[in-house]
Amino acid sequence: MTINRTPADWPADEKEALAVQDALRGRVVLDEAGPPPGTGLVTGVDVAYDDDRDLVAAAAVVLDARTLDVVEEATAVGRVSFPYVPGLLAFRELPTVLAALDSLTSGPGLVVCDGYGRAHPRRFGLASHLGVLTGLPVIGVAKNPFTFTYEQPGERRGASAPLLAGEEEVGRALRTRDGVKPVFVSVGHRVTLDNACAHTLALTPRYRLPETTRHADSLCRQALQEASA
DNA sequence: GCGACAG
DNA sequence: ATCTTGTCGC
Secondary structure, three states: OEEOOOOOOOOOOHHHHHHHHHHHHHHOOOOOOOOOOOOOEEEEEEEEEEOOOOEEEEEEEEEEOOOOOEEEEEEEEEEOOOOOOOOOHHHHHHHHHHHHHHOOOOOOOEEEEEOOOOOOOOOOOHHHHHHHHHOOOEEEEEOOOOOOEOOOOOOOOOOEEEEEEOOEEEEEEEOOOOOOOOEEEEEEEOOOHHHHHHHHHHOOOOOOOOHHHHHHHHHHHHHHHHHHO
16 A cells, blocks of 8 residues: 655646646547457456545556456555546546556556546546556446436347437447446546446446446445555 | 536 | 445346
8 A cells, every 4th residue: 555645746726727627638548449358467456545544545457457456456546636526526536546556566457447538528537547647558338328328228138329428439338237227437548438338347247337337436445444444 | 507427 | 526334126
């Protein structure tokens, strides 16, 4: 585990945060397919908060993409560096996530985060931002459609429908379990949308949410508990 | 202007 | 995100 501090150059308010997104948005790479599903490593990242104690805990859990066995875990604890503002989630989550990723000994491979990448008001969500800062292939798998619209995909696992910002497909509503609410997949960095969906299906043999997310979620909550006590 | 709004 | 246990069902 590591203790992190908010970077000195981190934006202090919403206006600065918007300027950062504007400056970095052009660095997103969208024309690489990304690693093939089921091979190499896949890393899930997630964050938990204790706003009262001003604490944030992040976890990074590395899985073998073929077996979905846990290969390595890392956590980091820090101070909350930004309020929750829809569209600016990255500034709240990334400092601690980056600290957790830094303390991994293995390369993360593909990174899966909670939330969005291209499906974002300025096409630069959490997953895009993490990708640009690390250079790693990143995808976003969210539990809610945010402000976007979609038609219900077919009832069977694997069915999908475009996630739309007006006419533009910014992601996909993907059914990972028969008859269960879809998840919302979008591209972060260096992965195509088709491949991001294939990865998401490879990571959901049993539950609605990816194994990466499930592991990271429980680990960051645990780290937060231990940090409070 | 008001409401909605990833985590 | 977070407040929060057991319980019904496949």
